[in-house]
Amino acid sequence: MITLPSFDEMYQALLDKNSQYEGVFVVGVKTTGIFCRPTCSARKPKAENVEFFSHTKEALTNGYRACKVCRPMKEYQSAPEWLVPLLKEVEAEPERKWKDYELTQMGFSPSRIRRYFNKTHGITFQAYLRMSRINGAFLKIKEGQTVTQSAFEQGYDSLSGFSETFKNLTGFSPGKQGQIVTINRIHTPLGPMMIGVTDEGLCLLEFTDRKMLETQLDVLKKRMKSELVTGKHPIIDQTEKQLEEYFEGKRKEFSIPLVVPGTEFQQRVWDALNKIPYGVTRSYKQQADVVGDVKAVRAVARANGENRISIIIPCHRIIGSDGSIVGYGGGVHRKQWLLKHEFENQ
Template sequence: MISTLPSIDEMYQALLDKNSHYEGVFIAGVKTTGIFCRPTCSARKPKYENVEFFRSTKDALSNGYRACKVCRPMKSYHSAPDWLVPLLKEVESYPTKKWKDYELSQLGYSPSRVRRYFKKTHGITFQAYLRMSRINEAFLKIKEGQTVTQSAFEQGYDSLSGFSDTFKNMTGFSPGTQGQIITINRIPTPLGPMMIGVTDEGLCLLEFTDRKMLETQIEVLKKRMQSEMITGKHPMIDNTAKQLQEYFEGKRKSFDIPLAVPGTDFQQKAWNALMKIPYGTTRSYKQQADVVGDVKAVRAVARANGENKISIIIPCHRIIGSDGSIVGYGGGIHRKQWLLKHEFENQ
């Protein structure tokens, strides 16, 4: 919870009262439906235990919620500007559509103007909002498909591999033969929520939920591992969350979590080279290429780093430019700067 927010009791009462004085103060996330609302929403009010509160729409999106279609919290309180209303209606009608800048231009919108409005009003760009909404929609669908699997656990199964027939009915193949299950969830960190995915063999996904290309990474992972995903609990998720907490507290400098990361031989070499970079130090792409065994493969190494699906634990944030500059990072340059500073100060 954000310390600057009013008390939970006060915010819940404001939600019940549809109190307009709290507009802009908090956003309410409804756990049972996966949507977030403004304080004055006219929809049926959730139970106290089914609500969590956020400071902004950005925080609600980052934690897996989708915008309510009743109160439309992605509009500013006094309604969006007239020029933007038709676009917002289009986005609400087609929540999974990937809007490109040229498509906005064809509809008569200035992509930069749309970007500035979202950045000023919600703290994120238009494209970041679309990306997070699609991820949250996909996460919800996976979660809704958990019902059959969860019933299998309740009937006494203690392992994901123990309900082959049930899983086959849900996905079309049996775990352990043509595919397996990836259990996913979200874990909080000081730098924002991360999506985590594990199998019984190891960690296969750990990315910030607002990372660019996360959708593509998930699809590639599912295809390479011949897997389907469910949301749920898993001991390896708990262990990873614990070790990450220790890392962020400056108490851990290395991880002992088994990894199950599919990739080409070259990608595996590149990722192994990343794992050899000591805590609190950095390497250039050229130095990493040298460790891989081909000093000329700088661009190939950079591509492999970009395809790394295990943030922090496979530390691609420790790669910098040859001139010492802080270059690209899938989780965002601001996070890379934070991680490097954190490690330097806690060596």
């Protein structure tokens, strides 16, 4: 694990634009949601508005987007000449989903790009694009929450005035259709997680670097006829507290109300997952038997993968028939950690 210099030392290096710290850290600016190199020429933020990371991957995972001024996603000196045209295209269209065949048509080798990003930034090119899109969307939602908050605080002369503002922000009228899902990020020993709640309960808990997170957010919005707004909520606080107790080995069961819209089959699979005791594992085949169809192993595995509430709905307790630890959206390393943690704290 890389040990960073002290906060004061890094902050002074940032103020001084000290090039000796290039490659030592990148800095995330909480107020803008971007991360920068130590030598960035942009206006320097206050100390209370920054956090430092040893690697670009950490900044991305914690919800930041690359600065367009200092371009921290380039290698600390300069990107290789062959990659520059693509980086310019990505910068011009940050929301675009680049497919391998599109890269090939442009004359790039997807495998070469993948190797470069893995070596330089510790993530694949597609993972970088995905996290950038998610972080950008999160920032936009956060900006929207500010608008919503100001609507409540400033007040309106008529209900119709507020309703029009609300509809422009969320896409539907208040009280008529849909609902708001309050989302935020929480930190855990296994990395940052995105959490989503309604007044009825928890509906999303995913690691921010999960490949399916974008899809899960879209599915959630459609199934719940909802829009996403960042903010604070008592259920977020409750979940964060119970997760902290879980990771400390002090909690084996959660008492958080859940909101899990899905098909009838998915509901059965998720309900069966919730009944697996702490520290106990089942195979996909055993889980299919519990659900009521021993032949539905693949369908059960698929439903497990579509679970939107990690840890609390414990899909990490499902293993291969031979005891192998496979098939976890948050990453096999996290599944191994969770199972070891539960076995040791039974």
